[in-house]
Structures are given as structure tokens and as C-alpha cells.
Amino acid sequence: MTSIDGKQTAQQIREELTLEVARIKEQGGKVPHLAAILVGNDPASEAYVRNKVKDCEQVGYGSTLVRFAPDITQAALLAKIEEINQDDDIDGVIVQLPLPDHINPEKITFAIDPKKDVDGFHPTNVGRMAKGLPTYISATPLGILQLLERYKIETAGKHCVVIGRSDIVGTPMSILMSRKAYPGNCTVTICHSRTQNMATITLQADIIIAAIGKAHFVTADMVKEGAIVIDVGINRVEDASKKSGFALTGDVDFDSVAEKCSYITPVPGGVGPMTRAALLYNTMLAAKGEVY
Amino acid sequence: MTSIDGKQTAQQIREELTLEVARIKEQGGKVPHLAAILVGNDPASEAYVRNKVKDCEQVGYGSTLVRFAPDITQAALLAKIEEINQDDDIDGVIVQLPLPDHINPEKITFAIDPKKDVDGFHPTNVGRMAKGLPTYISATPLGILQLLERYKIETAGKHCVVIGRSDIVGTPMSILMSRKAYPGNCTVTICHSRTQNMATITLQADIIIAAIGKAHFVTADMVKEGAIVIDVGINRVEDASKKSGFALTGDVDFDSVAEKCSYITPVPGGVGPMTRAALLYNTMLAAKGEVY
Numbered sequence: 001m002t003s004i005d006g007k008q009t010a011q012q013i014r015e016e017l018t019l020e021v022a023r024i025k026e027q028g029g030k031v032p033h034l035a036a037i038l039v040g041n042d043p044a045s046e047a048y049v050r051n052k053v054k055d056c057e058q059v060g061y062g063s064t065l066v067r068f069a070p071d072i073t074q075a076a077l078l079a080k081i082e083e084i085n086q087d088d089d090i091d092g093v094i095v096q097l098p099l100p101d102h103i104n105p106e107k108i109t110f111a112i113d114p115k116k117d118v119d120g121f122h123p124t125n126v127g128r129m130a131k132g133l134p135t136y137i138s139a140t141p142l143g144i145l146q147l148l149e150r151y152k153i154e155t156a157g158k159h160c161v162v163i164g165r166s167d168i169v170g171t172p173m174s175i176l177m178s179r180k181a182y183p184g185n186c187t188v189t190i191c192h193s194r195t196q197n198m199a200t201i202t203l204q205a206d207i208i209i210a211a212i213g214k215a216h217f218v219t220a221d222m223v224k225e226g227a228i229v230i231d232v233g234i235n236r237v238e239d240a241s242k243k244s245g246f247a248l249t250g251d252v253d254f255d256s257v258a259e260k261c262s263y264i265t266p267v268p269g270g271v272g273p274m275t276r277a278a279l280l281y282n283t284m285l286a287a288k289g290e291v292y
Numbered sequence: 293m294t295s296i297d298g299k300q301t302a303q304q305i306r307e308e309l310t311l312e313v314a315r316i317k318e319q320g321g322k323v324p325h326l327a328a329i330l331v332g333n334d335p336a337s338e339a340y341v342r343n344k345v346k347d348c349e350q351v352g353y354g355s356t357l358v359r360f361a362p363d364i365t366q367a368a369l370l371a372k373i374e375e376i377n378q379d380d381d382i383d384g385v386i387v388q389l390p391l392p393d394h395i396n397p398e399k400i401t402f403a404i405d406p407k408k409d410v411d412g413f414h415p416t417n418v419g420r421m422a423k424g425l426p427t428y429i430s431a432t433p434l435g436i437l438q439l440l441e442r443y444k445i446e447t448a449g450k451h452c453v454v455i456g457r458s459d460i461v462g463t464p465m466s467i468l469m470s471r472k473a474y475p476g477n478c479t480v481t482i483c484h485s486r487t488q489n490m491a492t493i494t495l496q497a498d499i500i501i502a503a504i505g506k507a508h509f510v511t512a513d514m515v516k517e518g519a520i521v522i523d524v525g526i527n528r529v530e531d532a533s534k535k536s537g538f539a540l541t542g543d544v545d546f547d548s549v550a551e552k553c554s555y556i557t558p559v560p561g562g563v564g565p566m567t568r569a570a571l572l573y574n575t576m577l578a579a580k581g582e583v584y
Contacts (some may be wrong), residue, residue, distance in 0.1 A: 106425075126422050127415030130467070131459045133398075157486045165470050167423045174466070175422070178457050178482045187493065189481040190470045194449045201479065 002151070002263045004230075006143070006270040009150050010277035014059050017280050021060035024287075032287035033062035034118065034279075035084050035093040039077065039103070040070035045096045052094070055276055061283060064090065074103045078111050085113040091286040092118030094279070115292045118282035126167075130175050134291045136282045141172045143274025144209065144230055146281075148183040153207075153228055153263060160186035161202050163218065163251070164211035169232050173209050198222070210251035220256035228263040232271050294443070294555045296522075298435070298562045301442050302569035306351050309572050313352035316579075324579035325354035326410065326571075327376050327385040331369065331395070332362035337388045344386070347568055353575060356382065366395045370403050377405040383578040384410030386571070407584045410574035418459075422467050426583045428574045433464045435566025436501065436522055438573075440475040445499075445520055445555060452478035453494050455510065455543070456503035461524050465501050490514070502543035512548035520555040524563050 024031055034056050038049045049065065056063035066080060077095075084093045093116045099105050109117075114124040120138035128135035137145065148155060160177040164170035170190060178188040189201055192212070202208055202222040210218045211232035223229065233251030241247075250267030258264050265271050285291050316323055326348050330341045341357065348355035358372060376385045385408045391397050401409075406416040412430035420427035429437065440447060452469040456462035466482040469475065481493055484504070494500055494514040502510045503524035515521065525543030533539075542559030550556050557563050577583050 123419030123423055123425065124416045125419065127417065127419030130418050130422050130463055131415055133415065157488050159488075165472070171422055171467065171470070174470070174480075174482070175463065178463070178466070178484065180457070180484075185484075185486045187481065187483050187487040188466075189479065190466070191479050192470065192472075192477075194477045195479040196449050196451075 001258055001261050003258070004147055004151055004263055004265045004270055006147060006265060006273040009147060010143075010273040012150070013146065013274075013277040013281060014055070017059045017284055020284060025060075030091075030287055031060065031062055032056075032092070032283045033064070033090050034283045035064040035066060035087075035090045037066045037068070037077070037080065037093065037095045039068045039072055039096070039099055042098075045098075049096050051276060052279060055280055056283075059280055061280070062089075070100050072103075074107065077103060077108060081108065081111045085111075085116060090116065092116050092279075092283040094119045116286060118279060118286055120282065121168075126172070129172060132179055132181075136285065136291060137176070137278075138168060138172060139275035139278040139282075140169050140211075140232060140271060141176055142278040142281065143271055144173060144232070145176060145183050146274060146278070147230070147265065147271070151263060153183070155183045155207065156185035158186050158206035159189070159204055160207040160209065161189045161191060161205035162209045162211065163191045163198075163202070164213065164232075165190055165192040166211065169211040170209075173211070177207070177209075208252075212251050214251055215249050216251075216253040218252040218257060220253065220260055223257050223260050225260050226262045227260065229257055229261050229265070230271065231265050231267050234267060234272065293550055293553050295550070296439055296443055296555055296557045296562055298439060298557060298565040301439060302435075302565040304442070305438065305569040305573060306347070309351045309576055312576060317352075322383075322579055323352065323354055324348075324384070324575045325356070325382050326575045327356040327358060327379075327382045329358045329360070329369075329372065329385065329387045331360045331364055331388070331391055334390075337390075341388050343568060344571060347572055348575075351572055353572070354381075362392050364395075366399065369395060369400060373400065373403045377403075377408060382408065384408050384571075384575040386411045408578060410571060410578055412574065413460075418464070421464060424471055424473075428577065428583060429468070429570075430460060430464060431567035431570040431574075432461050432503075432524060432563060433468055434570040434573065435563055436465060436524070437468060437475050438566060438570070439522070439557065439563070443555060445475070447475045447499065448477035450478050450498035451496055452480045452499040452501065453497035454480060454482045454501045454503065455484070455490075455494070456505065456524075457482055457484040458503065461503040462501075465503070469499070469501075500544075504543050506543055507541050508543075508545040510544040510549060512545065512552055515549050515552050517552050518554045519552065521549055521553050521557070522563065523557050523559050526559060526564060 120136035162174045174190040177186040199222045207228045209230045215235035231250035231252040236246045239247035412428035417427045454466045469478040470480040491514045499520045501522045507527035523542035523544040528538045531539035
């Protein structure tokens, strides 16, 4: 069994991007520049945005952090996005979610120019993915594709079972794994809360992608010997041994399932660290004009 | 076994839309108006567009047929689309494909304002579908959903196997059948040319949607007793008994499969007639502003 190391793979991607920035600078090209918009003072959001800006600095990207008080109007926020859309120096822009209740997150997300939507949340970019066109794939799906690719996991003709149908993980993963590309070319089954006989289906899987948001949902009796298991879940479970009183765990019952797998992603340290690297990856695509 | 009558269902939709137009007129509202653009003189394209315009007249919609010589420039075509995008009287616009080689069909399709894209081909509308937002669903998938709905076929918790992954039928159907809605809430498996053990998978299906473009591909030994079979294929096969020398047949070996099914769509007369009605349906949504 190989434990897939997302932390190390993310680090590898950052190193590649650092070299790429050096190459761009040498050739007098445009260094990637990410703008991040943060509204309000939610501590978790602050930490996420801080990390994204720090990641940019680490690989040599330009970055702009735009902060607004929680009472900013939707119109003022839209005006700022329009200004960034028009700013040729900025290649990618993200708006940290959640937003205050008086702001419609759809209105904001959809106002970002798809060409700069490095989060890959704009319907135009999701549609381009479904049509098999070049696009920004959102962070978690892109992170999973990168793990499969960098561990050289064969996917063509395999049966991939995706558990969960969220529009940020399950649905895009089902589209991506069935497309005519690598990673892809899988027969794909998408399961969810309404699925009957879940174990009968997962037992057929060569590849399981668990993204249903329930701790220990995938147990050993649901997994075929030699399967590849990608665990997207990040669930809090009570754990008296931790100072915080809780531990993070995936959707997969790791200890029992790992014994049956050929590959498995741990939580934490599997898919999670890849999502930050994915944002850097998309920002490079934007700067190089490789999508639009 | 019930043979699903697409011709009659399409007629029923047209009648409902005719009544809706009468209601709109009575209330002094905006009567739907479709613009169709035809480039060149391909006989098949001429027939398709003529039928679409005739359909509009039949239900009481306004329609505009814009014809161009085959040597129109891409720029001139784009200019016309922009003019239609700005024309408040026109609710929906379609460009008949294929286009001459010197015109990029993607450029043209993507230039249509998504709000008027009643064919549902624009990436923004495909992405809205994948995100579960109100959208124009393209003709064939919408036609299939309407058949399932109007025949009151239960879909929740069923296993739907989609054969084929094209971006106009297979992929959107797999997304739609798994979404949290009716018709939908299925466990969905998408199969294609790279799928191994196809029959093992189709034998698990409560609902089969065949859209692989191969005559008689789905045979009786691949179908579970009582399954619902939707046949999207339109294949030409040689038939000496016909004046034209060929007959149209679906992806399903109808005679043998029909005996095992609870419901089946014939070819012709099943999904096919629904696609024209779907365009009228979307044009009504556009006129009423129910998507955007």
C-alpha cells in the first residue's frame, strides 16, 4: 500500500512554479499576479487568505490583498471586481468565501471575468470543463488530478466511483474522470445520499473518490482489494486526547481501508495540501494565457 | 411494456405552449420571438431551420430567419449576433450548425448572449446546469427529461446507466440524472468506448440511456428485466426494402430489448421529435425571463 503524500506533492508543484517564475523573469515575461479579496474579519477566512498570499510570495508571484470592512455594499464590491477585471497587471482574482449575508455570493463570483477566475467557480469555466475545453479546474478536483498524475496511476478503462455530488467536488470529479484524457477515461459512477446498495457499487470500484462529508463513511467491507482510495473528507470528530477537543478525519475509515488499498490519501496530508498548490497552478495558467 | 410516444408528447408540449402564448397575448405580455441564423445552402440545414421556424409559427411565436451566403465573413456573422443580442424584441437565437470551414463554430456559439442561448450550448449555460442553477438545457437532454416526467417515471434512488459521453447528450444526461431534482436523484454510471465489461454494468441499470451512436449496440442480454430504456441513437443502416436504400435505427436492438423493458423509446418517434419541442420550450423560458 502506498500512502499518497499530498504535502510533498504540493511542495514539488511549488518548486516547479518557482523555477517557472525564474524562467519568466529571465525572459522578461509577465510574472503571475494574484489578487485576493477579503471582506470582514472572520479568523478562518483571514488565515486562508494570509496563506494564499504567503504561497504567492514563496513562489515569486505578485500578490495584492484587498480588504474591506464587513459592511461594504455589494455595489462597492462589484465595482472593485470590475476594476480588477480591467487591470492588466492582475492575472487571477479570488474572493474569499463566505461573504456577509447582505452580499449575494453568486453575484460576486459571476462578476469575476472568467479569464481571471483562477478558483474555477464561474459557470463559464465549469461549462468549459464539461465540454472538454481548456479551463481553470477548481482547487480540489485539480489537486486530485495532480495526485493521480504524479503518482502515475493508470485510470483508462478503470471503474471510478465518486461518493458525493457537491458542485465543488463530486460532480466535477465525475465529469473529469470520464473525459477523454489522462487522468480520465474511466467508467464513472456517482453515488450520493439517495443511492441504494452503496457497498455493492463501491465494491466494483478500481478507484474510489470519497467526498460525502461523513467521518469513516467508507469502511473496509466497501472496498475491493487493490483499490485506489482518494479521501476528500475533512470532518471534525471529538477527540479528548487533543488540546482542541477534536481531531480531523476523512470520509474513509483509514486504518481498516488502508490494508486493502494499493494507494490511499491520508487525512490530513493527502488532498488538503494540494488545494493551495492548485490555486498557484491556475494563476500560472492565467499569466501564461494557456486557458483563454 | 409501454412504448414512449415522443411524437405525441411533443405535440402535447406544443399545445401547452400555444395556450401559454394565447394567455400572454390576452394579458398584453411579450410573445416569444426566436431568431434563427442560417449560413449557406446545405439542404439538411435548410430543412432543419425551416422546421424550427414553422414550429414557431404553429405555436404563435414570432420568428426571424436570417440567411447569409456561405462566404460571409466571421466578423460579419459576429456583428449580426451582437445586433441580435442587443435587440430586446428577440428572446432566443440559434445558429444552425455546421458552419462553413472558415468560420470557427465555438467563436460564434460563445458570442451569443447566454440569456438568449436557447440551444443551451454556451459554456455558461452548461456550467449553470452542472451547478444546479436555472438554465437552458440543450434539446436532447431536455427532451429526455420531459419524457421521463410526462410518463411519471420514478427516478429517485434508481441506477441510471448512460452509454456515451458526448458533450451534447451523454455528459449532460449523467449530470442531470444525478442532480437533486426530479427527474434525477439517480445513482448514475457513465460508460463509453473505454468501458470494460459493459454488459455487467448495463445489467445493473434500472434506467438505460443509450447515446453511443452504434446501431443495435444495446442487446437483450445487456438489459435487466423491467428496465426503462431511452434510445438516443439515430443511425443509418442499409435497407434494400426502402426507396432511399437505408433505414433509421437507434442504439438499441428494439425488437429483442422491448420484450424485457417496462418502458422504451422507439426510433424514430421517441426522443427525436422531442428535440424540436425543447427549443420552443426554452424560447418560452427566455421570453418569460425564467432562467435569467
